[in-house]
Amino acid sequence: MSSATATEAExxxxxxxxxxxxxxxxxxxMARDDRVMVLGEDVGKNGGVFRATEGLFEEFGEExxxxxxxxxxxxxxxxxxxxxxxxxxxxxxxxMGFAYPAFDQLVSHAARLRSRSxxxxxxxxxxxxxxxxxxxxxxxxxxxxxxxxxxxxxxxVVVPSTPADAKGLLTAAIRDPDxxxxxxxxxxxxxxREAVPRGSHAVPLGEAAVxxxxxxVSVFTWGAMTRPALIAAGNLAEEHGVDxxxxxxxxxxxxxxxxxxxxxxxxxxxAVVHEAPKTAGVGAEIATTIQEEALCYQEAxxxxxxxxxxxxxxxxxxxYYLPQAVRVQDGILETVGF
Amino acid sequence: MHRVIGERDLDATPFDADDxxxxxxxxxxxxxxxxxxxxxxxxxxxxxxxxxxxxxxxxVGAAHALAAEDWLFPTYRSNxxxxxxxxxxxxxxxxxxxxxxxxxxxxxxxxxxxxPIATQLPHAVGAGMAADHLENDHAILCDFGDGATSEGxxxxxxxxxxxxxxxxxxxxxxxxxxxxxxRERQTASPTIAQKASAYGFDGTQVDxxxxxxxxxxxxxxxxxxxxxEPVLVESLTYRQGAHTTSDDPSRYRDEGPDLPAxxxxxxxxxFVEYLADQAVVDDGFVEDCKEEADDELDDAIxxxxxxxxxxxxxxxxxxxxxxxxxxxxxxASLAGED
Ligand SMILES: Cc1ncc(C[n+]2csc(CCOP(=O)(O)OP(=O)(O)O)c2C)c(N)n1
Ligand SMILES: [Mg+2]
Numbered sequence: 001m002s003s004a005t006a007t008e009a010e011x012x013x014x015x016x017x018x019x020x021x022x023x024x025x026x027x028x029x030m031a032r033d034d035r036v037m038v039l040g041e042d043v044g045k046n047g048g049v050f051r052a053t054e055g056l057f058e059e060f061g062e063e064x065x066x067x068x069x070x071x072x073x074x075x076x077x078x079x080x081x082x083x084x085x086x087x088x089x090x091x092x093x094x095x096m097g098f099a100y101p102a103f104d105q106l107v108s109h110a111a112r113l114r115s116r117s118x119x120x121x122x123x124x125x126x127x128x129x130x131x132x133x134x135x136x137x138x139x140x141x142x143x144x145x146x147x148x149x150x151x152x153x154x155x156x157v158v159v160p161s162t163p164a165d166a167k168g169l170l171t172a173a174i175r176d177p178d179x180x181x182x183x184x185x186x187x188x189x190x191x192x193r194e195a196v197p198r199g200s201h202a203v204p205l206g207e208a209a210v211x212x213x214x215x216x217v218s219v220f221t222w223g224a225m226t227r228p229a230l231i232a233a234g235n236l237a238e239e240h241g242v243d244x245x246x247x248x249x250x251x252x253x254x255x256x257x258x259x260x261x262x263x264x265x266x267x268x269x270x271a272v273v274h275e276a277p278k279t280a281g282v283g284a285e286i287a288t289t290i291q292e293e294a295l296c297y298q299e300a301x302x303x304x305x306x307x308x309x310x311x312x313x314x315x316x317x318x319x320y321y322l323p324q325a326v327r328v329q330d331g332i333l334e335t336v337g338f
Numbered sequence: 339m340h341r342v343i344g345e346r347d348l349d350a351t352p353f354d355a356d357d358x359x360x361x362x363x364x365x366x367x368x369x370x371x372x373x374x375x376x377x378x379x380x381x382x383x384x385x386x387x388x389x390x391x392x393x394x395x396x397x398v399g400a401a402h403a404l405a406a407e408d409w410l411f412p413t414y415r416s417n418x419x420x421x422x423x424x425x426x427x428x429x430x431x432x433x434x435x436x437x438x439x440x441x442x443x444x445x446x447x448x449x450x451x452x453x454p455i456a457t458q459l460p461h462a463v464g465a466g467m468a469a470d471h472l473e474n475d476h477a478i479l480c481d482f483g484d485g486a487t488s489e490g491x492x493x494x495x496x497x498x499x500x501x502x503x504x505x506x507x508x509x510x511x512x513x514x515x516x517x518x519x520x521r522e523r524q525t526a527s528p529t530i531a532q533k534a535s536a537y538g539f540d541g542t543q544v545d546x547x548x549x550x551x552x553x554x555x556x557x558x559x560x561x562x563x564x565x566x567e568p569v570l571v572e573s574l575t576y577r578q579g580a581h582t583t584s585d586d587p588s589r590y591r592d593e594g595p596d597l598p599a600x601x602x603x604x605x606x607x608x609f610v611e612y613l614a615d616q617a618v619v620d621d622g623f624v625e626d627c628k629e630e631a632d633d634e635l636d637d638a639i640x641x642x643x644x645x646x647x648x649x650x651x652x653x654x655x656x657x658x659x660x661x662x663x664x665x666x667x668x669x670a671s672l673a674g675e676d
Contacts, residue, residue, distance in 0.1 A: 045590040046518035069488035069524050070455055070516050098454055101490060136385045136436065138414070140453045279664070308668045310657045315385060315436035320650045320672060 013195035018188055021166030021196050022052045022128070026090060028167070028200060029174045030060055033088065036174060039066040040075055040092030049094055050130055050189055076102035076127060080109050083125040088174060096131035096183065097140035103148070110179040111154030123179045126170070130186035131159075132224050132275055133307075133322050136315040143312055144223075144276035149181045150253040150285070156180040156205055157253040161188070161226040164196045165250060168203030176205060185224035208256040210263065214245035217336050218263040220286050221273040222249045225323060229273050232328040242336050252282050260286060261293045268299035269335045275322050278306035300338035305331035339574075340544040340555040343612045344600075351550055355618045361402055361549040362619060363627045365394040365606050368418035370631035371427055375417075375434070378639070379583045384434035388415045392547075392578035395605035396511050398422045399552025400479060400573070403560060407476035409447040411462040415511070416451060416481045423448055427638030432645055441645060447476075456486035459495030459508065466504030466563075477505045477563040479556065484524055485516025487533065499568035500537035507559040508534075508570045511546065513577035514597065518590035534570035546575030547605040576602050649673075 016024060030036045037060075038053055044067035047054035057065040068075050072093055079089035093099040099106075110123045133142035149157045158173055158180055160166040166184065173180035211226060212233050221229040226248050233244035245263050249256065264270050270290060272283035287302040305323050313321055323331075342351055348358055372391050379387045390397060393415070401422035404410060410423055417430050424446050432441045439450050449465075452458035462480035469476055486492055487510060499506050510530050514521050527533055534541030540562070544555040552573055559569035576597065580587050595602055613619040654661060654669040661669070 041516075042518045044518070047589065049517070049584070067519055067523060070485035070519070071488040071490065073490050074488070100454070138386065138453055278668070308653060308672070309662075309665060310653050310668075313653050314433070314438060317648050317650070317653050318436070320653055 011198075013197055015193040016163045016167070016196045017190045017193055018160065018163045018166045018184070019050055019052050019190060021160070021163035022170055022184060023054055023056075024196065025167040025170035025174070026053060026056060027059075029171055030056065030064065032200065034064070035086060036088040036090065037064040037066065037082070038090050038092065039068050039079065041068060041070055041094050043067060043092050048092065050186060052128070052130075052184070053092070072099060072102035073105055076105040076110065079125045079127070080105060080113070080123055083123045083179075084113060084121045088124055090126045090128060090174060093127060093129035095141050096129040096145060097143040099127070099129050102127070106149070106155065106179070106181070107152045111152045114154065114178065122177055124177050126173045126180045126182050128170075128182045128184060130189070131183045132185045132187050133312055133318055134187040134224065136318065139314060142318070144274065144307065146183055146252055147276060147281050150282055154178070155253065156251065157183065158205060158251050159183045159185065159223040160250065161185060161223055161248050163192075163194050164201070165203055165209070167196050168201045169205065169250065171200070171202040172205050175202065180205070183223065187224040188227065191227070206251045206254050206256055208250055208259040209248045210245060210259070211248050212244065212246040214243040214267070216243040216267055217245070217269040217271065217332055218267045219244050219246045219271050219273060219328075219332060220249055220260060221246065222252065223275070225273045225275055228323060228325040228328050231325040232332060235325065235329055236332060240333065242332065244332060249286070255285065255289065257289055257293065260289060264290050264294050265297045268297050269338075271303040271305055271328075271332045271335050273305045273323055273328050273331075275307045277309045278304050279309045281306055300335045303331045303335045340542065340551040341548055342550040342554070343545070343548045343608060348550075348613070348616055348618060352554065353550060357402075358550065358613055358618055359623065361398055361553065362606075362609055362613060362623075363630075364398040364402070364422040365418075365549060365609065366624065366627040367631040367634070368394050368398060368421050369606055370628060370635060371417070371421060371430075374635050375431070376583060378431070379434070384431065385436065386583050387434055388582045389579045390415050390418050392576045392605065393511055393513055394418050395549040395609065396546040396552050396573040396575045397481075399549035400481070400509055400556045402549075403553045403556035404479060405476065405560070407447065407474070408560060409449070409462075409465055409476060409478045411449045411458045411465070411478065411480040412451045413455075413458065413482050413486070414451050414453050415483065419481060420448060420451070426641075427634060428641035431638055431642040435642055435645070437645055437648070456482060456489035456491040458482065459486070459491050460498065462506050462508075463495045463498045463502070463504045466499065466506040466568075467502055469505055470503075475564055477507060477560045479507050479509060479560065481509045481511065483516060484510060484512040484514070484521050484530060485519065486510070487530055488524055496533070496537040496570070500539050503566045504568055505563040505566065506568045507556060507563050508568065509556065510570065510572045511575055512572050513575050514595060514601075515577050515581070515591075517581045517585065518587075529572060531570060531572040539568045539570070541570035541572065543572045543574060545600065546573030547600055547603065547608060549605070549609060574601060575605075578604070
């Protein structure tokens with residue numbers, strides 16, 4: 001690479017954390033389209049409890065970065081009204097575990113206005129929420145309940161696992177004509193930096209990303225679990241000569257069936273890794289999809305490496321609850337050894 | 339507004355010197371707990387903590403108003419109330435070290451503290467309805483913040499209480515803030531107390547920095563509740579510190595609060611001054627209270643430290659009355675027994 005190209009590449013990107021990627025996505029879209037607005041608890045002056053909206057209040061003002069009263073149903077319900085009247089609201093739920101008061105508005109209305117009105121009304125809005133465990137937080141601050149939303153027709157559900165995807169997928173979510181639940185893995189909000197394109201950067205929804213190519217077994221995962229999955233893949237290659245393909249599903253709804261099935265047809269074995277409880281989790285959907293689409297390629301039972309069917313415990317027990325690289329590794333070996 | 343300090347001497351109240359000293363002792367005890375908790379959090383001994391400094395007069399005054407059989411439904415910042423009601427300090431510390439509350443297996447009439455805002459209000463109403471059905475004559479005290487009044491659950495609980503004449507006292511600790519949102523942005527109502535009239539019962543304001551006023555206002559309200567009328571008490575108090583140990587109030591609380599001096603003055607200093615002027619307490623009493631509290635704290639810290647690291651099986655121990663076969667399987671696999 002010539003030095004000129006290197007400089008150019010440098011200026012075209014900036015090294016950001018995942019939460020900074022979220023912030024950049026919001027900032028870029030707000031600057032581009034003045035119908036985009038942010039609303040939620042403590043998102044204004046305070047910049048969000050995780051600083052995902054840092055500086056937006058100062059730049060875009062209180063009309064577009066709205067500190068709301070403490071009421072999630074109010075936040076999502078009024079976002080619906082804003083969206084169907086031509087605004088592009090990005091609502092923040094302070095934690096996924098506090099989104100439940102808004103559940104009715106999301107599933108009964110955001111998800112259904114298009115079909116209810118025969119396509120006349122739409123809800124182009126995003127509901128962002130930090131989610132997932134591992135930060136030694138109190139009760140209700142660690143849930144992974146993506147399956148609730150995936151189960152609801154009419155909602156899209158997106159989970160970035162890298163800073164560039166945080167920006168790119170959020171951009172696509174904001175531009176999407178339908179409501180998107182955007183779940184941010186807070187455990188890795190600041191875990192690492194990577195080059196993120198400056199300016200407008202959209203990563204299409206509905207496309208999975210192959211993070212590591214491999215031929216022996218496909219590992220499907222998303223969010224904070226991509227890290228232990230990749231670590232496990234590295235260890236397995238080194239210690240057991242097992243060649244894992246790691247697929248970051250990224251959009252849980254609609255699922256990228258093409259990429260999932262193509263990977264499985266190549267390997268014939270699969271494990272799904274998610275931190276949400278195992279029963280009726282998105283892992284079940286992926287495993288069944290594979291069986292429907294690629295049964296003849298299947299060489300082993302599909303392994304679910306997941307959170308347990310128990311409430312996320314307080315943090316003295318949290319390390320047992322979350323799938324760690326070792327548990328992921330053992331699970332994959334089971335599939336490979338079948 | 340209910341107020342004693344600055345308006346009447348202790349002689350002119352229903353309380354005697356021992357009552358006043360008991361209140362002060364618990365306020366000092368709570369403050370020592372709060373200060374130590376912040377230090378322990380900073381040291382990494384425990385996880386995030388929501389200090390209640392500034393709210394001792396409200397919390398201790400209200401706890402002292404409870405009759406032995408009355409129930410308390412606390413919120414996550416009610417630790418002073420829990421302490422004054424008899425919850426062992428060790429339990430509160432254990433909770434912040436990632437263990438469940440109730441480690442000490444006490445059977446005080448206190449519900450677990452609510453983390454999702456306002457969700458305890460309907461529970462309190464149900465508990466009041468049960469007291470009616472079962473012909474018990476205790477009342478229910480339900481504690482929450484000013485922010486909680488924006489949630490739908492506040493409305494629904496207040497409405498039920500009014501319709502079913504539930505024996506509930508709703509105690510709103512208006513400390514001026516909900517994380518970064520000032521009280522005047524939380525609701526356009528001039529007072530929170532006035533909201534009660536929309537539900538068909540009385541609302542009243544009390545000087546929440548005056549423990550005698552809080553105790554008498556809450557006692558009166560509990561009497562009314564026992565007689566079949568709910569009451570809303572708005573206690574005007576002040577959050578002296580950060581929202582939690584993860585919060586930085588300088589981001590949103592730059593200019594001094596627009597509140598009268600009594601509202602932001604330290605409630606312990608103010609009460610000591612009031613009692614010392616009437617020769618009810620002296621410096622020696624205050625020092626003794628601190629020492630007793632510190633001894634109790636040392637023991638509590640030792641107790642919390644002595645709680646053994648939980649076994650992995652704890653994760654599954656209290657999901658259902660009878661574990662399901664699947665949970666048994668998951669429990670065994672986690673313990674490495676499959
Ligand atoms: C349903 C819900 N939404 C959001 C939160 C996050 N949160 C925790 S405390 C808090 C502010 C509460 O304010 P207030 O009710 O005034 O109580 P205070 O913190 O002042 O004691 C918020 C928004 C939560 N715990 N629950
Ligand atoms: Mg408050």
